[in-house]
């Protein structure tokens with residue numbers, strides 16, 4: 603049996619790995635010209651069952667060794683003493699099992715683990731799908747038994763099979779921006795955090811000495827077409843103070859500047875015939891706020907599990923079972939993003955004050971109270987709680 607997967611980031615390689623283990627032949631097409639290994643992209647989180655998936659792939663030691671070292675977070679407020687606490691205390695309520703790693707690093711590890719068994723084609727996209735026959739950019743045709751879109755929020759397979767993105771996306775009323783810049787804050791090995799009503803920024807060191815990465819979350823009811831650094835500058839203004847002003851000055855020069863709306867992908871069903879979606883492509887819970895990496899890894903594992911011993915004719919039923927097993931976690935995941943946004947992008951000065959008090963108290967509170975305060979109303983692990991990996 604032959605699977606054609608679009609997308610080689612998290613869900614794609616995890617699915618490819620397990621399908622190969624179950625005896626499938628796998629081709630992966632990826633839009634990017636090459637593997638974005640190294641510490642590129644942004645930090646992502648593996649929680650609970652997603653850590654189990656990586657462990658079952660025999661990769662937990664490598665993933666843990668490559669994790670980010672953002673062990674403390676420091677909240678800076680104008681005219682006030684900074685407050686520092688351990689990120690483990692903040693993550694305590696989300697999951698007992700948690701690894702933070704740069705997405706590019708994780709993708710690189712997953713690629714290395716699969717490259718000998720999988721036919722990877724970089725700089726390639728699917729241009730047309732007819733049943734399970736796909737026309738690739740460059741002119742090749744692949745006749746697969748299964749076509750999978752693991753190609754993220756702006757999925758090409760979704761657009762070709764289920765119609766335009768606007769029919770499946772729900773805007774959560776916020777934007778996010780990420781880019782790499784020199785270590786202008788000199789804040790050391792800590793995540794420097796800044797907030798103002800409707801705004802949150804963090805700046806953290808990358809694994810490359812002298813370089814750091816900035817992440818901005820901005821609440822706005824309005825949607826924008828033009829998403830360049832000037833939009834970020836307009837949205838943030840000088841509301842986060844001069845230190846963040848210095849960070850913003852580097853946005854225009856950043857080669858990896860990224861600005862996008864925070865939207866969820868909401869579909870009643872993400873399979874049609876023998877075409878399906880996995881990860882952000884089918885059920886993205888909202889970038890940076892929804893635990894999408896864990897859902898992508900766990901979803902890919904479950905999909906492969908359902909395809910373990912099927913014949914070609916049984917694939918649609920297997921995809922239906924995959925949808926049923928993921929329905930609960932996906933439904934739950936839709937509550938996570940708005941709750942996390944509420945918690946980390948304060949709406950008022952009073953909320954900023956309250957957050958600072960919680961940060962100050964957190965290390966001194968008993969573990970159960972600490973966990974409850976940092977669980978974001980159930981959070982990313984809870985959404986995967988009911989998921990049986992089998």
Ligand SMILES: Cc1cc2nc3c(=O)[nH]c(=O)nc-3n(C[C@H](O)[C@H](O)[C@H](O)COP(=O)(O)OP(=O)(O)OC[C@H]3O[C@@H](n4cnc5c(N)ncnc54)[C@H](O)[C@@H]3O)c2cc1C
Pocket residue numbers: 608609610611612613614631632633634644645646647648705726727728752753754755756757758759778779780860880881882883888889890891892893894895896898
């Ligand atoms: C700025 C930012 C911050 C984030 N922070 C966090 C976080 O803190 N914690 C967390 O858990 N998650 C976070 N996320 C979300 C996380 O990155 C995703 O949930 C996760 O990467 C989903 O994995 P995926 O494999 O489904 O899709 P993606 O990682 O989006 O991968 C899709 C892949 O498909 C490729 N592709 C795209 N279009 C095509 C096409 N037409 N044809 C072929 N290939 C294509 C892309 O190049 C990419 O390699 C963040 C996301 C962003 C953008």
